[in-house]
Amino acid sequence: MARHGTPLQRFTRLSTRHLVAIFAALIFVYPVLWILMAAIKPDVEIYRQPLQLLPSRADFAGFQMILQRWPLWTFIFNSLVYSIGAVVISLGFALFAAYGLSRNDFRGKQTTLIMILVVQMIPALVTAIPIYLLMRQLQLYNSRIGMVILYSAMRIPWGVWIMVGFLNQIPRALDEAATIDGCSRLGILRRIIFPLALPGMASAAIFTFVGTWNEFAIASIILRSTQYLSLPVATMTMIAADPNDWRLVAATATVNLVPVLVVFALLQKHIVAGLTRGALKG
Amino acid sequence: METRLTRFISGPWPFIVPALIALVVMRGFPFIWQLWLSMTDMRLGAEASFIGLRNFRAIFTSTAFLGSLGYTAIFLVATVAGQMGFGLCLALILEGDFRGRDLYRMFFLIPWVISGLVAGILWQLMFVETGTGFLNALLGLFGVSPVRWLSNPANARLSVIGVYIWKGLGFSMLLMSGGLKTIPDELLESADIDGAGALRKLFSIKLPMMKEIVSVNLIFALIASLNSYETVLVLTNGGPGGATSLIALEMFRVAFGESRNQMGRGSAIGVVMFAVTLVFVVIYVRYSRFGKEST
Numbered sequence: 001m002a003r004h005g006t007p008l009q010r011f012t013r014l015s016t017r018h019l020v021a022i023f024a025a026l027i028f029v030y031p032v033l034w035i036l037m038a039a040i041k042p043d044v045e046i047y048r049q050p051l052q053l054l055p056s057r058a059d060f061a062g063f064q065m066i067l068q069r070w071p072l073w074t075f076i077f078n079s080l081v082y083s084i085g086a087v088v089i090s091l092g093f094a095l096f097a098a099y100g101l102s103r104n105d106f107r108g109k110q111t112t113l114i115m116i117l118v119v120q121m122i123p124a125l126v127t128a129i130p131i132y133l134l135m136r137q138l139q140l141y142n143s144r145i146g147m148v149i150l151y152s153a154m155r156i157p158w159g160v161w162i163m164v165g166f167l168n169q170i171p172r173a174l175d176e177a178a179t180i181d182g183c184s185r186l187g188i189l190r191r192i193i194f195p196l197a198l199p200g201m202a203s204a205a206i207f208t209f210v211g212t213w214n215e216f217a218i219a220s221i222i223l224r225s226t227q228y229l230s231l232p233v234a235t236m237t238m239i240a241a242d243p244n245d246w247r248l249v250a251a252t253a254t255v256n257l258v259p260v261l262v263v264f265a266l267l268q269k270h271i272v273a274g275l276t277r278g279a280l281k282g
Numbered sequence: 283m284e285t286r287l288t289r290f291i292s293g294p295w296p297f298i299v300p301a302l303i304a305l306v307v308m309r310g311f312p313f314i315w316q317l318w319l320s321m322t323d324m325r326l327g328a329e330a331s332f333i334g335l336r337n338f339r340a341i342f343t344s345t346a347f348l349g350s351l352g353y354t355a356i357f358l359v360a361t362v363a364g365q366m367g368f369g370l371c372l373a374l375i376l377e378g379d380f381r382g383r384d385l386y387r388m389f390f391l392i393p394w395v396i397s398g399l400v401a402g403i404l405w406q407l408m409f410v411e412t413g414t415g416f417l418n419a420l421l422g423l424f425g426v427s428p429v430r431w432l433s434n435p436a437n438a439r440l441s442v443i444g445v446y447i448w449k450g451l452g453f454s455m456l457l458m459s460g461g462l463k464t465i466p467d468e469l470l471e472s473a474d475i476d477g478a479g480a481l482r483k484l485f486s487i488k489l490p491m492m493k494e495i496v497s498v499n500l501i502f503a504l505i506a507s508l509n510s511y512e513t514v515l516v517l518t519n520g521g522p523g524g525a526t527s528l529i530a531l532e533m534f535r536v537a538f539g540e541s542r543n544q545m546g547r548g549s550a551i552g553v554v555m556f557a558v559t560l561v562f563v564v565i566y567v568r569y570s571r572f573g574k575e576s577t
Contacts, residue, residue: 014380021375021382025389028448031404032392034416038407050410050419093301100297112298114567119309121563123509125530126555129537129548130312130319153308156301185297214397216512217530221538232399236516239403246407253403257396264395268388271395272456 036257038250039063046246062251070238071226072255078144079231082219083212085148086155087205093152094159094204095197099189101160102167103175113164120157125217132221142224150222151215155208166200167193203270210260210271231256313556319549326543337550347551350520350527354508357443357528361510362503364447366496369454374484376455377462387459394452402516405445406432409517432518435525442514442526449513450506454499461495462488494570501566505559529555 005013034053038046039062041055066072101109124131131150132141140146170193178188216232223229229237235252242248264271290296320337324330341347372390376383393401408416409431418428432438465488473483489496511530514520520527520535527535529551537548 017375017380018382021386024372024375025386028393028451029389031408031416032396035404035407047414050414050416051423093304096297097301100294104294106294109294112302116305117567118560118563119305121505121566122313122556122559123505124309125509125511126552126559127309127312127316128534129545129552130315131308132538133319133324133545134308134312134315150308153304156304157309160301210395214399216397216399217534221534232397232512235399235403239516249403249407253400256400260395260397261392264392265388268384268391272391 032257032261035250035253038246039254041247041250043247046250062247063255065245065248066238066251066255069241070234072234074227075229075231075234076255078228079213081144082147082151082230083209086151086212087208089148089152090155090159090208091163091201091204093156094163095194095201096189097156097160098163098167099193102164103172113161116157116160120161124154128218128221131218135222141222142228144228147219147222147228147230150218151212154218155212159204159208162204163197163200166197170196203267206263206267206270210263213260316549316552316556319546320553322546324545324549326545330546333546337547338553340547341550341554346524346527347529347532349524350529350532353439353525353527354529356439357446357510358504358507360443361446361450361507362500364443365450365454365503366458366499368447369451369499370458372451372455373458373462376459387455390455391452393449398449398510398512399516401445401449402513405441405448405513406517409441433522435522438518438522438526442517445513445517446507446510450503453506454503457495457499457502458492461492464495465491498566498570501562504562508555508559508562 037053037055040058040060042057042059043061045052045055101113135141135146135150138146140149174192174196175188178192183191214232215230216236219230219233220236223233226234226237235256238252239249319330321332321334322330323333323337376387376390410416411418411428411430411433413419413422413428415428415431417431421427421429430437431441469487469491470483473487478486509530510528511534514526514528514531515534518526520531533548533551533555536542536544536551
């Protein structure tokens, strides 16, 4: 854009751009910042001075209150189990499937890919009721293992698509060379494909992790007992118990937010790459 | 001699089948089962019997469902247009290389990475309706009296739409940025030489060249909006008086809401959502090159 014009024109153009960008960034970031700060504000300040962003002193009473009343560490542990379980299992299945789909040309390949795409694009939410009934039938309702299985299955289609994209970029000549050297297909997958696909798998893993960490709707109907609740479902329960205690609400939201924000800040590039691939290249 | 079995084992399928089984059981089967459920009077703890299309007749004559359908339609158009319009604006702001661009992009993406549940909680606190709520206090500085953001039906409808635009904008921005990057520089330079203004370049060169990515964005945003659930659940739970009841909320209410347990009727709503989503998906698969690309 701003490649020409007098220096003054270029300067005004650039500063207008920054002004607009800063204003937009404020709208996007301020509410998040506000709640993070509210979580550590002394009680009075939350209610009395809503416009004041920074707390006069850090006060962790909100977190202490949650820890006293709720098994917060259990919720965090559960969410980690569900998210990491889904990452490992779904990507494992997806890597195998993507290997089969990317390394061979066969009848039904195109149909299989399209079916997987269609399943990927239809959110599980529209089948919340049959999923709930199915989980009851399979004795997987209200259980940790059930939640891991369900989340893993929900993430497989996207995993397959992104992995096929990555594997297609690895030349088939490598496989052929390995075959001649007497390598079996599992050996090729382990020794050649897996190491080369690792960067792709990393961004898929991060993306899957954030997605499952944030998931609420399906978990809210599958999990019942307090000891199995994922953090988002527990958040809803905790807030419903004390809806008017803003400090507690802010502290609960903060517990949900911080891991996601940290992962995002550190690995932004991978997440963005994962998203654009998932949506665009398939 | 190759038997069928050994041919199968040496083919690609052994690698693909495990994933397919998981998908068929956990994702595919529920689609089919829901079709059946929608034609029964299924309730937990009772025999289900086939009742034909009665659930559909019931939902399409229920004011609660029709009301939610109406708001969902408005919501869909407003959020998708808002996300795509503002998303394009942000993508244009971030176009080209300049210092701080990556930082801005990260900020713009934050609402999109946080969970819908937390987004609902944040904005619920922003919208607190006494003078001490953040937004009302802000408006108070300019002498505006407190606004009933969520308890007045018309305001609530707008507030919910606003929050969803805020939440989903980053995704559109990313796609549009990707689209802008694919436009060859020479094209824009020659337009500059011809003296085309910024708007002219946007509408005559950039947008037409991004047609494909804009349609991808449109489909994905439509599907996401249609299936909105948790943010509005926290913000209004469909209230006041059903004004912001989105179709997914209505489905959950009918099936899982306090002692309602109408799995059959809820499934009928699920089938409607499924059908609409499927239309979007089919359009996407048919008219995009993505289905064919990886051959």
